[in-house]
Amino acid sequence: MKLIPAALIAATLATPAAALEPLSQEKYINDRLIAARIADRIRRTCPSIDGRILYAYGEARKLKRYxxxxxxxxxxxxxFLDSRPDKQRIYAVAEDYLTRQGAKAAEPESFCxxxxxxxxxxxxxxxxxxAK
Known part of the structure; x- marks a missing residue:
């Protein structure tokens, strides 16, 4: 009879305390990916701002380790990173943020x-x- 409680304890310890939420719902990761997309749009649209590419690469590696x-x-x-629906969602949130901040596609200075x-x-x- 003592084996049953021991087996239950072992089984409990072998399972994660809580199931992981889908990556698409993990706030920290999604917030960082959205920020990266916003920064990418700014650097591609604004002629007076560049991206810190090596820094961004390092941050991406940190995010993966996280x-x-x-x-x-x-x-x-x-x-998750290859998911078209997740990419579209991240891009849409980024575009919404830029629009709310006053970005206009025909006005690169608004991105600057x-x-x-x-x-x-x-x-x-x-x-x-x-800034360049």
Whole structure:
């Protein structure tokens, strides 16, 4: 009879305390990916702002390590990053943010203004950008 409680304890310890939420719902990861997309749009549209490409690459690697440390497998991470619906969602959130901040496709300076503000405020977005 003592084996049953021991087996239950072993089974309990072998399972994760809580199931992982889908990567598409993991706030920290999604917020960073959205910030990266916003920074990318700014650097591609604004002629006076560049991206800190090497820094961004390092941040992307840190984000992947973060996901792995939370228990997500490389396959789960790759599937999330390759997911067209998730990319579309991230891009849409980024575009919405830019629009709310006053970005206009026909006005590159509107992207520059947002970029300068993000850099000055030292946001995650701003940390991925540098003024030329």
């Amino acid at each position: 996901a792995e440390s939370k228990g997500y497998s490389r396959a789960e991470i790759d599937a 203004r947002i970029g300068r503000q993000e850099i000055a405020r030292n946001t995650v977005i701003g940390s991925l950008l540098v």
